[in-house]
Amino acid sequence: MKAIFIAALGVAWLAGAAAQAQTAPAAGDTTLVLAGQLLDRPGQAARGPSTVVVRGGKVVEVRDGFATATHGERVIDLRDQFVLPGLMDMHVHLYIPGDPLKARLEATTRDFEDRFVLAAEAARWTLEAGFTTVRDMGGDPHGMRALRDAINRGALPGPTVVFAGSMISVTGGHGDQGNGLSRDHAALARANSTNLCDGPESCRRAVREQISMGADVIKFAATGGVNSNVAGGVGRQMFDDEMRAIVETAHMFGRKVGAHAHAKDGIEAALRAGVDSIEHGAFTEDSTVALFKQTGAYLVPTELAAFTALEQARRGDRPPAVLEKAEATAKVAQANHRRAIMGGVKIATGSDSGVSKNGDNAREFKLMVAAGMTPMQVIKAATVNGADLLGRSSTIGTIEVGKDADLVAVQGSPLEDITRLERVAFVMRRGAVIKLGGQRQAFPPNPSSEAKTVALGDNAGRAELALVFDDPDEAY
Structure with a gap:
């Protein structure tokens, strides 16, 4: 009874706060972004001098020419710059630091x-590089949810952040953290694993x-991977019924599915699975x-990973099992892309x-x-196409x-x-x-009613649940 009363009280508070936050904003809460050139819809021609009017974390108007502040609006002068939508990266690993040798040396102390x-830290660096949306394709699930x-x-x-949790893998497959370890360490690595599966059920x-x-x-591993510590190549690792079970279950829950796949047979099996x-x-x-x-289906090529993994393997930063796979993959990846x-x-x-x-x-x-794309095609792939792949074209991408x-x-x-x-000089995320x-700005920015509205909209359900219940995947 107490929990129900507290939950109801919490919902009422959230509704009142949201209503208060959504009242008409003051002029000072409006930002005018003056753009020398504006690529508002990648795939179409860029516009000349333009003004993007921002309020409440949203775009409320796009005007030709440079507007002037008449009621105390904030003005961001980018008249000498080229403005475009926030970039998207559909395959990142925020929980992997990009230095495999250091990670191996520090594994027992982290x-x-x-x-x-x-x-x-990785999330902040990524945002400051101009990437306002990412799909994290393998990291600690609880940590990624919190982040x-x-x-x-x-x-x-x-x-x-749109995240996949741990990559689903068969035992001994690309996502098995016990690969190549001693029996004691392998048992420890697998003891609490939630991502290993064998058979459709x-x-x-x-x-x-x-x-x-x-x-x-x-995300699931349809094939072997370059960076996993097992010398099994990059061929297919799952049966058709296992792939179908993963895809059907994910789609039933409204989740899209990405398949890690290098070899042709695994790629085609994953595509047939949906x-x-x-x-x-x-x-x-x-x-x-x-x-x-x-x-x-979309292809997410990850060109950079092929060449980086090869450099690291040749330096000895990765286990010996990686080198042969890295050599073979880097040799053909770009031509096939x-x-x-x-x-x-x-x-x-x-x-x-x-x-x-x-x-x-x-x-x-x-x-x-x-690999054959024009700059415009690349930008569209990093904005419009990313939004489409995520199913979020109504809110991001243009x-x-x-x-x-x-x-x-x-x-x-x-x-x-x-x-x-x-060399991105300016980044705005949700206003x-x-x-x-080119300089990092103070965070958090000055609070406003709009910022509160965004926070409530994203977390209202989670806040209510909190009141009711108050009593490394390998990459590439």
């Missing part, structure tokens, strides 16, 4: 709390486990391209940061141009009225030189200025 702090929610309520700086359970811990999407995206896709043929187009691009496969950008350092995500773009005010700016046009996106003039 606790859960240490790893969370490292992930929070996602802390960012959403404004407690920590970072991009909007077990794989359904593994999906439900990730969802129960807050996963927004599901996945929404293939991660990496290093080995393809014309039949693979045809299946992509038939199913409508070019086949997919030229064949009209839908592409979303993903760097697999965590293999490389978080914050260096935009280095992926130059490699995608080398600069349009009613969408989140996620904006970045660079000096000069990235349509002429895509590497300019490696909050994160980076200005």
Whole structure:
């Protein structure tokens, strides 16, 4: 009875606070972003001098020309810069620091709390690099849930995070943390694992486990991986019925599914199972391209990971089992990605940061141009296509009225030189200025009624539940 009363009281408080927060904003809560050039809808031509009007974390107007402040609006002068939607990375690992040798040396001294702090730092670096939305494809589920929610309520700086929890894998597969360890350490690594499954029923359970811990999407290892400590190659590792069980269960719960897949047989099996995206896709043929187009699935190429993993393996930063796989994959990945691009496969950008350092995500773009994409196609893949893959095109991906005010700016046009996106000078996420003039801004920004509205909208349900109940995946 007490719990019900407290819950009702909490809901009433939230409703009142939300109503108060949503009253007409003062003029000082409005921001005018003056853009020298504005690529508001990637895939279409850029506009000339423009003004983006931001209020309550949303875009409320896009005007031609430079507006002037008449009622105390804040003005951000980017008249000498190129403004575009916030970038998206569809494959990151915030819980992986991008330095495998250091990680191996410090593995026995890092606790859960240490790893969370490292992930929070990675999230901030990623946001400051211009990536306002990311899909984390493998990290500690409880830690990622806490990080996602802390960012959403404004407690920590970072991009909007859509996370997969732990990558689902068969025993001995790419996501088995016990691979290559002594029997005692392997038993310890597997003792509390929630991601290992063998057979369709077990794989359904593994999906439900990730969802129960807050996963927004599901990822599974259809094939071997380059960086896992097992010399089994990068061929197929799951049976058809296991893949179908994972996809059907995830879709039943409203979660999209990404399949880690390098080898052709694993890619095609995952596509037939109904996945929404293939991660990496290093080995393809014309039949693979045809299946992509038939199913409508996205390819997330992670070009940067192929070359980074090879460099690390050659230096000895990774276990010996990795080197042969890295050599074979890096040799063919870009040519096969070019086949997919030229064949009209839908592409979303993903760097697999965590293999490389978080914050260096935009280095992926130059490699995608080398694989056959134009700069405009790359930018569209990093904005419009990313939003579509996430199922969030109504709120992100373009600069349009009613969408989140996620904006970045660079000096000069990235349509002429895509590497300019490696030097982002301005970042705004949901109306909050994160980076200005190339400099980190204070966080949190000054509170406003709009910021409170965003926080309540993202966490109202979680707040109510709190009142009622008051009594490393390997990458690449």
